[in-house]
Amino acid sequence: MAENKNYVQAASLYVCGTPIGNLDDMSFRAIQVLKEVDLIAAEDTRRTIKLLNHFQIKNRLESYHEHNENEKAEKLLQLLQEGMAIALVSDAGMPGISDPGYKLIKKAIENNIEVIPVPGPTAAISALVVSGLDTSRFVFEGFLERKGKSREEQLNKLKSEERTIILYESPYRVKETLKDLERVLGDRRIALVRELTKVHEEKYYGHISSVLTRIEGKEIKGEIVIVLEGNRSGEEPEPAPWEGLEIEEHIRILLAQGLSKKEAVKRVAEIRGIPKREVYKEAINIDIEK
Numbered sequence: 001m002a003e004n005k006n007y008v009q010a011a012s013l014y015v016c017g018t019p020i021g022n023l024d025d026m027s028f029r030a031i032q033v034l035k036e037v038d039l040i041a042a043e044d045t046r047r048t049i050k051l052l053n054h055f056q057i058k059n060r061l062e063s064y065h066e067h068n069e070n071e072k073a074e075k076l077l078q079l080l081q082e083g084m085a086i087a088l089v090s091d092a093g094m095p096g097i098s099d100p101g102y103k104l105i106k107k108a109i110e111n112n113i114e115v116i117p118v119p120g121p122t123a124a125i126s127a128l129v130v131s132g133l134d135t136s137r138f139v140f141e142g143f144l145e146r147k148g149k150s151r152e153e154q155l156n157k158l159k160s161e162e163r164t165i166i167l168y169e170s171p172y173r174v175k176e177t178l179k180d181l182e183r184v185l186g187d188r189r190i191a192l193v194r195e196l197t198k199v200h201e202e203k204y205y206g207h208i209s210s211v212l213t214r215i216e217g218k219e220i221k222g223e224i225v226i227v228l229e230g231n232r233s234g235e236e237p238e239p240a241p242w243e244g245l246e247i248e249e250h251i252r253i254l255l256a257q258g259l260s261k262k263e264a265v266k267r268v269a270e271i272r273g274i275p276k277r278e279v280y281k282e283a284i285n286i287d288i289e290k
């Protein structure tokens with residue numbers, strides 16, 4: 001067993017967060033814990049090896065994924081009971097959040113093993129905090145059912161949900177999902193965010209219909225989170241801050257914030273969900289060399 005343990009105690013399970021894209025999001029404590037535990041249980045050992053190599057961590061790895069969860073949870077529990085400190089990691093983010101982990105964690109608690117979080121990034125919370133939607137109360141739905149009656153039932157249940165809703169989605173299904181959400185829940189405000197913390201991080205804000213217009217004809221790649229406003233029926237809909245502004249006025253505000261004319265036109269088109277050429281027409285009269 002490893003020596004000089006400052007960060008881990010024996011017979012404990014460390015639920016360890018890892019980056020969701022940007023490796024610099026790895027916490028100092030996570031590195032120390034992964035160095036000091038006796039064993040790392042990883043969703044995909046090949047992916048975890050890359051992470052370990054990056055941080056020059058050498059340690060024993062065991063696979064723990066959805067297909068061997070039951071049998072592996074039993075084996076890992078035994079090792080914990082023998083006194084081992086074990087870290088659980090998934091491919092990205094926090095284990096147990098749309099990732100394996102739950103069964104082992106439950107079993108450990110039932111057997112009086114201490115379960116210790118080593119918090120790291122998670123796509124759900126990262127997306128929520130940049131969504132601009134109410135963060136005071138929210139629900140995490142993970143991935144929607146893929147199709148059929150169960151998907152329809154799930155969507156119908158979500159219809160009356162008043163809290164902000166967080167969904168994970170694959171790039172292949174995102175357009176279909178937005179159409180389903182608009183059809184069943186209505187044209188709500190959303191934030192569609194992709195590739196958080198990565199080079200191609202991108203966010204679309206607005207009503208579902210306007211986001212759909214903007215991504216129509218585009219290939220949406222990468223990892224995606226949809227954050228949806230909760231049911232606000234009974235409340236006056238909040239006007240978008242730019243409503244009531246002429247397009248030219250809207251461009252001038254962004255110019256005053258330091259954007260170039262090109263950037264301002266692009267941003268206004270995105271925000272309003274209208275074609276860029278329409279905004280360009282209004283920008284022609286603005287005299288600015290930027």
Ligand code: SAM
Binds near residue numbers: 198
């Ligand atoms: N355990 C992870 C967490 O804590 O967020 C989630 C794992 S789940 C299998 C993978 C899904 O999380 C992706 O399909 C996507 O919906 C979301 N996701 C993960 N990383 C992301 C990122 N960098 N940007 C946006 N969404 C991400």
